[in-house]
Amino acid sequence: MIHIEPKILDRINTWLTPTFDEETQDFIKNSIAHNPKDIQESFYKDLEFGTGGMRGVMGIGTNRINKYTLGKSTQGLSDYLHKSFPDETPKAVIAYDCRHNSKTLAKVVADVFSANGIEVYLFEDLRPTPELSFAVKHLNCHCGIVLTASHNPPEYNGYKVYWQDGGQLVPPQDGEVIAMINDIDYSDIKFEANNALINYISEDIDNAFIEASVKNGCVGATQAAKDDLTIVFTSLHGTSITAVPETLKRAGYKNVHIVKEQEVPNGDFPTVASPNPEEPAALKMALELAEKVNADIVIGTDPDCDRLGVAVRNSDGELQLLNGNQTMLMMTDFLLKQWKSEGKINGKEFIASTIVSTPMLNKLAEAYNVESKIVLTGFKWIAKLIKDYPQLDFIGGGEESFGFMVGDFVRDKDAVTSTLLACEIAAITKSEGSSFYNELIKLYVEHGCYKEKLVSLTKKGIEGAQEITQMMIDARENPLKDINGSKVVRLEDYDTSVAKHLLTGKETAIDVPKSNVLIYYTEDGSQIALRPSGTEPKIKFYVSVNTKLNSVEDFKTVEADLDAKAETILKDMKLI
Secondary structure (H helix, E strand, O other): OOOOOHHHHHHHHHOOOOOOOHHHHHHHHHHHHHOHHHHHHHHOOOOOEEOOEEEEEEOOOOOOEOHHHHHHHHHHHHHHHHHHOOOOOOEEEEEEOOOOOHHHHHHHHHHHHHHOOOEEEEEOOOOOHHHHHHHHHHOOOOEEEEEOOOOOOOOEEEEEEEEOOOOEOOOOHHHHHHHHHHOOOHHHOOOOOOHHHEEEEOHHHHHHHHHHHHHHHOOOOOHHHHHOOOEEEEOOOOHHHHOHHHHHHHOOOOOEEEOHHHOOOOOOOOOOOOOOOOOHHHHHHHHHHHHHHOOOEEEEEOOOOOEEEEEEEOOOOOEEEOOHHHHHHHHHHHHHHHHHHOOOOOOOEEEEEEOOOOOHHHHHHHHHOOEEEEEOOOHHHHHHHHHHOOOOEEEEEEEOOOEEEEOOOOOOOOHHHHHHHHHHHHHHHHHOOOOHHHHHHHHHHHHOEEEEEEEEEEOOHHHHHHHHHHHHHHHHHOOOOEEOOEEEEEEEEOOOOEEEEOOOOOEEEOOOOOOOOEEEEEOOOOEEEEEEOOOOOEEEEEEEEEEOOOOHHHHHHHHHHHHHHHHHHHHHOOOO
């Protein structure tokens, strides 16, 4: 018999009061009797805001996504809105994805906002996350909410908060909002809707968003080049089906083949083990269709349409999946090329990426004489840069986890516009007698060949969280002296904000917000980062290796050497 800790039992007993409905109370009583381990997992902590908002398994409890945890967050946010805008009627826009309960939970959020005198714009059906970011500014709202768990498993849902600029909450506002949420008692939540304050929105916002995507995503492909490109697209049962096909159509792409089996939104994601375009298996059906129709490019997006996976024909004519860093490099280079050709680069522009993404982005910035700004993981930090540097023009930016943002009309990763941009690049390069893949290799010849590899270890539940915590403690207290035979020369600890040169002992400050991340730099130029995920029960290890590439013809050999080196590093660290 599992003994429930007294602190956790106190939390559980709070949910057995009349504040909570009978169904909730009956479920808890039954779980205490028959599933004590599960109920302990559900109540041992509160859900926390991470790199992508608040995500968790749906169910009853403080550590679960349900109407009470989301109601509490919305009540706290409502109080914060009134405090921040005392002389205005605050406005909020709400979107949701294809997950189970998303529509119901979105209405709960709308009800709480409206009960607190906040005017609400609620999408009448599921929509992509980037459209929510766009709608915040387009509708002149004070905040936005999207109900999504991105690419997490089907049992998850989540809650992402956006501010007036269309970007997610960042310090110090996120801390202020969280403090107000924590001060809320569940009995304080106002669930009774004021329906007069709830407005349903649909086509008007869709049209404005798609038009903006076409404007920002087109980089010069001729109609002839577009006509000669064959595209396979899959929404992986998610929200992108509402925007991507229409965006491609309006941009002039006619040869678009959609994976029919994955076209209908479905929170069970029945045709994939994981609806994550980072996983090669997720694009299996799209790749099979691409061979049938002889497609030039394959694109798949995650359930809320902020990430995209891309496959293109390699030098042997075979479809090859690109990683997020490779896609980001190609997109960034093409945007830079376009800005340069239009005479728009004057030294007051910047591109952006994250501390665990490829260092090669800095090489692109140097080549085009623009600034490269590197921030913590999560697009909220890239969006914050746009706000913090109004004197600079943002060109584009991305991260290794298959996200990219084109310009600043959307201030989050945007798979709608990025899908169009990828197709533009494929069309242009094909029309010029080259290819997306060949141009990527040329970038490696010019700037150095960089390869990255990611390993994620999943550690679920209370024990898993403790294990991840201990792994980071051990890495800090006993830092590696060498990795794969190469000395560690520098260690960056983003939790203490200190970078230490291990050979000289010299320490310097890291000028970004604190985060639970460690990065090792070795004498041979390799880079290894350790980071617990902010949205999943995982700890992630990122390896980046590089070397010189003398010619396109040498790429296969050099790439194989780098892949082998990354594998050896992971084995040396006992991660594989």
